[in-house]
Amino acid sequence: MTLGRRTLLAAGLTLPFASAAAEAVWTRPVGLSPDASIALWPDGHIKPPPGLVEAVVQRSDDPNASDRMLEKITRPRLDIFHPAKPNGAAVILAPGGGYRYVVIDKEGYELARLLKDRGVTVYVLFYRLPGDGWTNGADVPLADAQRAVRLVRSRAKLDGIDPARVAFGGFSAGGQVATSLLTRFDAEVYDPVDAADPLPARPDALAAIYPVVSMDPAIAHAVSREKLIGATPDAAREKLYSPELNVRADQPPLWLLHAEDDSVVKIANSVRLREATRGIGAPAEAHFFERGEHGFGLMKTAWLPVAIWPELLWNWLGSQGIV
Numbered sequence: 001m002t003l004g005r006r007t008l009l010a011a012g013l014t015l016p017f018a019s020a021a022a023e024a025v026w027t028r029p030v031g032l033s034p035d036a037s038i039a040l041w042p043d044g045h046i047k048p049p050p051g052l053v054e055a056v057v058q059r060s061d062d063p064n065a066s067d068r069m070l071e072k073i074t075r076p077r078l079d080i081f082h083p084a085k086p087n088g089a090a091v092i093l094a095p096g097g098g099y100r101y102v103v104i105d106k107e108g109y110e111l112a113r114l115l116k117d118r119g120v121t122v123y124v125l126f127y128r129l130p131g132d133g134w135t136n137g138a139d140v141p142l143a144d145a146q147r148a149v150r151l152v153r154s155r156a157k158l159d160g161i162d163p164a165r166v167a168f169g170g171f172s173a174g175g176q177v178a179t180s181l182l183t184r185f186d187a188e189v190y191d192p193v194d195a196a197d198p199l200p201a202r203p204d205a206l207a208a209i210y211p212v213v214s215m216d217p218a219i220a221h222a223v224s225r226e227k228l229i230g231a232t233p234d235a236a237r238e239k240l241y242s243p244e245l246n247v248r249a250d251q252p253p254l255w256l257l258h259a260e261d262d263s264v265v266k267i268a269n270s271v272r273l274r275e276a277t278r279g280i281g282a283p284a285e286a287h288f289f290e291r292g293e294h295g296f297g298l299m300k301t302a303w304l305p306v307a308i309w310p311e312l313l314w315n316w317l318g319s320q321g322i323v
Contacts, residue, residue, distance in 0.1 A: 032066075032109040034079035034124065040147050041076065045193050048074040049133030056104070065299070070126055071101035076144045078123040078151065081112040086160040087119035089167070089323045092148050092203070094125045096172025096212075096295070099141070099227035102126050106297040107171040107209075114298070114310060120323060121161050123152055127177060131227035138228050138241060139189040145181045146189065146201035154196035167322045168203035168252075169313075172265060172295060173224045175211020179243035179273060182206050182251050205320040207255040207313060210262055210294055213269035215242045221265045244272040253283040255316050257309050259292030287312055 054074045060067035078092070095107035102108075104124075112122040127144035130137040145168070153163040170178025185202040192198070212221045215229055215238045229241050239245050254277055258270040270286060277284040289306040301307035317323045 032105065032113055034109070034112070035082040036080040037077055038080065038151070039075060039077050040144055040151060042193055046076075046128075052132055057101070066105045068104040069097060069101040070104055071129075072132060073102065073126055073128050075126075076128050076147075077126050078148055079108070079112075079126070080159070081109075081116040081122040081124070082159070083116045083119045083121060085119055086121055087323060088160070088162040089120045089165050089317070090123065090152055090159070090161040091115055091120050091317075091322075092123045092125055092145075092152060092166070092168045094127060094145065094168070094170035094174030094177045096170070096174045096210075097129075098212075098221065098223045099129055099131060099173045099176075100223065101129070102174070103171075106295070106299065107174065110298050111169075111310070118314070118323070121159050123148065125174075125177075127174075129227070136189070138237075139187075141177045141228075142180045142184060142187065143190040145177050146185065146187075147196075149181070149185075149201045149203055150196045150199040153199045163199075164204060165322050166203055167205040167207065167317060167320075169207040169209065170211060171209045171297070173212050173221070175208040176213060176224060176228070176243075178206055178208050179211055179213050180241070182208075182254060183243045183246040183248055185251075202250075203252045205255070205317060205322050206252040207257070207316075208270070208273070209257045209309075210259065210265055210292075210296075211256070211269060211273075212265050213243055213273050214245075215239075219266045219268040219272070221269075244269075244276045247273075247276045247280050247282060249280055249282055251277070251282055253320050254285070255313060256284065256286040257289075257306075257313070258286075259289050259294070259296065259306060261291055262294045264294035285316055 052072050057069050095103040097103050108124040115122045125148050128140040134140045156163040212224045256270045258267045274284050274286045292306040
């Protein structure tokens with residue numbers, strides 16, 4: 001006799017992470033809130049472009065399914081989820097949004113809740129957007145990501161984490177933030193501002209979930225590409241911001257997830273990065289699923305094989321000594 005997911009759920013038996021994702025489709029929490037929020041940069045260090053006004057936009061009309069986005073970010077920050085019993089692991093999440101906004105719930109707070117329940121201290125990163133008029137706009141997402149890793153490590157005692165067990169994960173355009181950090185974690189994209197900045201910005205493990213990666217027009221997500229490097233970049237600029245062309249032997253271990261039917265961000269982004277990483281002998285694990293489309297997060301995977309992805313990620317984090 002074969003027991004399927006529906007049978008197990010009906011019987012009250014749970015599959016640790018995958019079933020939580022499936023069940024959450026029916027009991028999706030609304031208004032998830034972090035336990036704390038901290039600014040990435042000291043007061044006065046960054047000056048927003050004139051006229052930029054931060055705003056939260058609710059994209060869902062379903063009262064049981066919040067789907068907020070943060071646009072025109074003026075205060076880059078980390079929203080923190082503290083577990084009742086920290087296990088020492090830290091995960092920084094960079095949600096997507098096509099470099100036009102940053103998703104709050106679907107690729108941020110919801111996964112943060114699941115990881116928090118397993119003892120992980122989670123930091124959801126709201127990074128500046130390159131098309132909003134910032135000086136050196138193409139580098140502001142990477143600067144915020146580097147600063148986030150350093151700031152988290154500087155808070156190790158305060159937050160009860162191990163500074164050698166810090167992972168970084170990104171979704172969609174947040175995956176471009178993540179994979180840029182993968183290969184340019186030590187690029188000098190901002191001047192040091194305090195005692196956190198001498199700390200390393202290289203994560204101990206890095207996950208990219210249906211990520212925007214390449215700036216090659218043949219496979220790039222057009223909106224993200226234009227927001228990041230402009231409509232007519234030269235070849236050198238296109239290469240610099242294409243992580244698959246900048247892989248290095250000392251990059252963090254990499255985990256990739258993508259659906260083959262993704263019509264928004266082509267799976268070739270993940271395939272090229274996996275092949276480039278393996279080509280130099282750096283560690284990479286990839287999971288490609290036939291169905292899932294784009295932006296499935298946790299809540300759009302019910303009854304699909306891809307629903308198992310949080311458990312796959314959890315096991316990989318364990319294999320890397322993070323959790």
